[in-house]
Amino acid sequence: MSSKNIxxxxxxxxxxxxxxxxLAKTKGMTFGIxxxxxxxxxxxxxxxxxxxxxxxxxxxxMKKIDGQLPSKINRIYLFNNASxxxxxxxxxxxxxxxxxxxxxxxxxxxxxxxxxxxxxxxxREFNHSTIVNISSGVSKKAIKGWGSYCITKAGLNMFTECxxxxxxxxxxxxxxxNPGALDTDMQKEIRDGDESKFSVVxxxxxxxxMGELKSTDQVAKKIFKLCDENNFINGSFIDFNNL
Numbered sequence: 001m002s003s004k005n006i007x008x009x010x011x012x013x014x015x016x017x018x019x020x021x022x023l024a025k026t027k028g029m030t031f032g033i034x035x036x037x038x039x040x041x042x043x044x045x046x047x048x049x050x051x052x053x054x055x056x057x058x059x060x061x062m063k064k065i066d067g068q069l070p071s072k073i074n075r076i077y078l079f080n081n082a083s084x085x086x087x088x089x090x091x092x093x094x095x096x097x098x099x100x101x102x103x104x105x106x107x108x109x110x111x112x113x114x115x116x117x118x119x120x121x122x123x124r125e126f127n128h129s130t131i132v133n134i135s136s137g138v139s140k141k142a143i144k145g146w147g148s149y150c151i152t153k154a155g156l157n158m159f160t161e162c163x164x165x166x167x168x169x170x171x172x173x174x175x176x177x178n179p180g181a182l183d184t185d186m187q188k189e190i191r192d193g194d195e196s197k198f199s200v201v202x203x204x205x206x207x208x209x210m211g212e213l214k215s216t217d218q219v220a221k222k223i224f225k226l227c228d229e230n231n232f233i234n235g236s237f238i239d240f241n242n243l
Contacts, residue, residue, distance in 0.1 A: 003070070007031070008033070015186065016134065016184065017032075019219070020224075023217075023220050024077075028075075032045065032048065063116075078114065080133045083105060089145055102149065106149065107152040130173045131174040132174075133159070135153045139157050143200055173230065173234050176238070177240065178240060183213035
C-alpha cells in the first residue's frame with residue numbers, strides 16, 4: 001500500500017477552516033472536525049461533528065481518527081483553527097464562565113488535540129508531520145476589549161514553541177501563523193461591536209468597506225505552500241502581514 005497524505009482540520013465548517021479542508025481534499029485524505037459539518041462524507045473525507053471546547057470529548061474524537069488512518073502515511077498535518085473572539089469586553093468585566101469558554105476553545109483544546117495527535121504518531125509509520133496553530137496578530141499586541149483572545153493566542157504561540165523543544169523529533173514540526181484580517185464571520189462579530197467603546201471596530205469597518213480583508217481561500221493556499229516547502233523555523237510564529 002502506498003503512503004498517503006493526511007489532513008486534519010479543526011474548525012472546518014466555515015471561514016479559513018473550510019478553505020483549508022476544501023484545498024486538502026484535492027491533496028489527500030481529510031478529517032474535518034466542527035460543531036456542524038455539511039453532509040459530504042466520502043471514502044477519503046471523514047466528518048466529525050463535535051464541539052472541541054468540550055475538552056473531555058477530544059480523546060474519543062482522536063481515537064476515531066486513529067482507527068481510520070492508513071497503515072502508511074507520507075505527510076500528516078493537523079490544523080488547529082477553531083477559536084472564538086468572545087467575550088469582547090474589558091477583562092475586569094469578564095465572567096468566570098466566559099473566560100473558561102475562551103480558554104477552553106482557543107488554548108486548551110489545541111493543546112489537548114495536539115497531545116493526542118502526537119501520541120497517534122508515536123505508534124504510526126510516517127515521513128513528516130506538521131502541527132499548524134492558527135494564531136493572530138493580537139497575540140503580540142494587546143487590543144482593548146479583546147483581552148481573553150489576546151492572552152489565549154499568545155499562549156498558543158508559546159505552546160507552538162514548546163512542541164519542538166519537548167519532542168526533539170526531526171519529523172514533527174509546529175508553526176503558529178497569523179493569517180491577517182480575513183473576511184469571515186469572526187470579522188463580522190468585530191464590526192458589529194460598539195465603536196464608542198472599542199476604536200478597533202472603526203478600523204475593521206473601514207477595511208471591510210475598502211475590500212482590504214483577505215480571502216480565506218487565498219490564505220489557505222499560502223498556508224499549504226509554507227507547510228509543503230517546510231521553509232520555517234520549527235516552533236516559530238509567522239506573520240502573513242509581513243510576507
